[in-house]
């Protein structure tokens with residue numbers, strides 16, 4: 001589960017970079033770049049978690065995948081809010097996603113990690 005922990009740190013680093021960009025009133029194009037960067041990273045991370053759950057035969061994979069889907073929708077909305085010139089909307093969306101992610105990591109991801117660890121030896125994820 002080192003990969004998942006590392007990716008969670010990577011996600012928070014991108015959340016922080018975006019929060020800093022908003023706070024420092026970065027150029028719209030820079031904010032768009034930061035949001036795109038975050039969105040792509042989150043997408044890869046969710047796919048990696050889903051692959052791990054699938055490999056381990058995690059029984060709650062469908063529910064966990066639905067939660068990720070909800071998060072993907074929120075991130076897509078955040079992407080949509082970027083460039084609309086409203087840093088306030090972007091900032092609120094980012095706050096919401098940050099809180100949401102913290103909660104998710106402490107609940108569903110921990111439960112998933114315990115199960116996956118018990119079922120799988122550490123092994124590299126197959127990349128497409």
Ligand SMILES: [Fe+2]
Pocket residue numbers: 049064068104108109
């Ligand atoms: Fe997750």
